[in-house]
Amino acid sequence: MLNIQTIREDFPVLSQKVYNKPLIYFDNGATSQKPEIVIHKLRELYAEQNSSIHRGVHYLSSKMTERYEAARETVREFIHAGKVEEIVFTAGTTASINLVAFSFGEAFIHPGDEILVTELEHHSNIVPWQLLAERKGASLKVLPINEKGELKLEMLDELLTEKVKILAITQVSNAIGTINPVKEIIQKAHDKDIPVLLDGAQGVQHGELDVQELECDFYAFSGHKVFGPNGTGVLYGKEKWLESMPPCQGGGDMIANVSFEKTTWADLPLKFEAGTSNYPAAIALAEALNYVTSVGRDNIVTYEKELLGYLSKSLQMIEGLKIYGTSQDKISTISFLINGIHHQDTGMILDKLGIAVRVGNHCAQPLMKSLGIEGTVRASLCFYNTKEEIDQLCNGLEKVKQMFG
């Protein structure tokens, strides 16, 4: 059992008022708030220990390098990867996916090949592949969804043709919360020797993760959505793939030897970390992951399920409200519209009531098109949210209906 009030005290931002009303933060899908220990860690690193990593002979540099590599080990353990060489620090999920789209693409994508994505994807897991397809003369194929917002798995086999060289799929839909049966999907792809990239931007913060058990070939996530600092993220890649992919950026830190005739690359994972990395953020990210571990991932799953159930039930009591994405398996994120009321109008009223939600197409225009709408209101909750806050949201929505009805 979690003590939510105690947990809320760990997050300074949550105790404030906006427009004189207590802040209700339901925009965790966009970014999560940061616990005090993460904020403190960043300050401490800059105030007391700052020094560039991997190249100093001096005390501060070697200390910082140790911390950075320890952070990598924390990430490895958190996602149960086999080796630290398989953990690349990036700027975020988008950067991680772009890295794979470029480097994997350089090595393995040829004219006529296919890249398979799904209708549930965030633009970040569509556009890098489109760029790759264009560069290489390959094409993009799409696995569609059903009316519940679930992938049409029955179509997967026929789409996994021998032309498909990689399947890039989200673990959890950012816009409507569907949790995809990724284990089953990965197995089907692997039966045909097709590697799979998982977009974990909305997955890693909502439950246990074991990349070895899933057997995914790549896993991408962002630090800022898992209570860590912005500007940091992770790419997990199986060693065999990372070894066979060329670097996507050249510069310092990623080289072994540089000469005008022939430059050789550093070993994994540094081959993919050109330039001075955002080491304070990476170290503070490890702090955030430790925080999640201390809260307990099983506890998080149990409590967020309870929140989802309550939110879902409460929203369904509002006449004229329609939920988009009704899969049985969802994270605590719900997208909805109230009959005839524009999502932006809903969001603007909720804002002035102190309730932060996201409105719009959630960087998933193809998904919105498939649902036949322009956008939704999205409430994305996490373990520091409460049922009382859900009640306030529902009161706010009644107010919206009253104003626009």
Added chain:
Amino acid sequence: MLKENKSKEQKYLKMTINEVQDEIIEEFQAFDDWMDRYNYLIELSKDLKPYDPENRTKDNLIEGCQSKVWLHAEPEGEIIHFTADSDAIITKGIVALLIRVLSGRKAEEIKDADLYFIEKIGLKDNLSPTRANGLLAMLRQMKLYGLAYYAKQQKN
């Protein structure tokens, strides 16, 4: 309704742009609550001159990622008449204010107008570049029309 709108526009045109702005500021001073302001914008959205569906063209569309705005300009001599629309109601209310201040004015006035009322009535956030509702783009577009027609007039 149409007739009423026309007489309203004529009423505003007897005033300067700044006088209309001051009038709007005064109207909003009556509200100390955000909900009242928004309710008033909802009212204003209903009074906005109906937008000709034929002008809902791609060229006239100013797309934000949250809501859409359509803007149509019709020059008449030195003057530009604007009509506009939005799919979101509060945005449409703000659109109505921009129309009230700038439509039916000389191109030169539109190009030079300093729209201070937006900040004064607390709607600056709604027109900031971070708000993806097309309003800022609409305002820029209105000013661009002003500039373009003014330049054209200078040539003739």
